Amino acid sequence: MGFNSEFLLYLAGHDQWGLGRMVSADDVIEELLRRRGLVSRIFANREVLHPDYVPDTLPHREREIARLAEILIVSAKGERPSNVFLYGLTGTGKTAVAKYVVKKLVEKASTYGVDLNYAYVNTRKFDTAYKVLASIASSLGLRVPHTGLAVSEVYRRYLSALDSWGGLHIVILDEVDFFVKKNGDDLLYKLLRVNEDLTKARVSIIGITNDLNFVENLDPRVRSSLGEEEIVFQPYDADQLFTILKQRAELAFKPGVVDDSVISYCAALAAREHGDARRALDLLRVSGEIAEREGAEKLTVEHVRKASIELEENRVYQSIVSLPLHQKLVLKTILEETSARGQTSTGEVYAKYVERTKKYSLEPLTMRRVSDIISQLDMMGLILAEVVNRGRYGVTKVVKIRGDLKPIIEKALRDVD
DNA sequence: AGTCCACCGGAAAACATGGCAA
């Protein structure tokens, strides 16, 4: 970031390009290039491939859109529609459909003079009752402090804000399964019954989950009132992914840059990974970026292949770099121990880890904690940890490193120590 | 047949941080 970062900061602070949103270095540089006429040879409009972009039409989701709209349409008259539950795997268009339909409804409502508003909360990002409530409340223009208040207090403020506004509030809770797994269904229960505490306003909930078994271990009361209506989203198959990618590619790329064979290769790769449309779009975007970097005039299958590897490596690299210090130290220790002997155990890792912290006069964490960290690293897929009973020699976790990730992990940990 | 290793992993308590409200 040596490239006159002050300048970028200046730009970012002033939004002088009039983009009207957070301006990243990437955007600024692209804009600079564009202004000098050095426009991309590959992209016509990169935005179209961005994960948050909601296109004008959602192919292969006509049925789901119709269903959802049908359920929610009563809201246009100001009545409370049923709560809806959407399920399906990641990248099957649940979020896009929900946002799409609700946004259209809100637009329509205002022309009919109906008070309708919505809140979209990703409960994986906002993963506590407090944050979720705060986020919902903020969609009504209610400012709630970061932390400090009792949850019940936030709830109370939300209620009073609702009632003084008096319209219908549609709350979209994305990835609710994450939230409930972590916090239980208390908040959900409360939200579902919120209408009983309201006099004027009404609240209606759209729950989204990608865990299909999620509903089963839900409190039956919550289950019945959240699942008044249910819509299931099937994964896209390769053909459908192809249409989706094609539609976006036509907007995103210059004419003649991508041909169908490349798109169908992308579609095939993504279809292999549970038909995840988001992954497919990422793949296409990164392929384009690689092609551009290489100065190519057309996208090739080879670019897609490289993109696929790059995406995977990037995920791993990012997850390591953003790890807290002690997690990194443990990982680094594992790296060294395994490259000496191929595998280690919790005890060995812990001993070496303590040495390492001492060297830097840091307080070492307890073994209990390190054991948890090892499990956590395993869950992230960076290492392989298996609980093994060695009889006379006790129970421990046998730790190995994933061979194919070793170079990336090393790279990501280079500056630790 | 019984011992015993070297941890596992649940539960609860302690600590740290950060913000509001009075």
Next chain:
DNA sequence: TTGCCATGTTTTCCGGTGGACT
């Protein structure tokens, strides 16, 4: 400032485990 609240991280405590070894 002080007290309260929420959240996240780490420590403390401790019962549990299952097969190699005697």
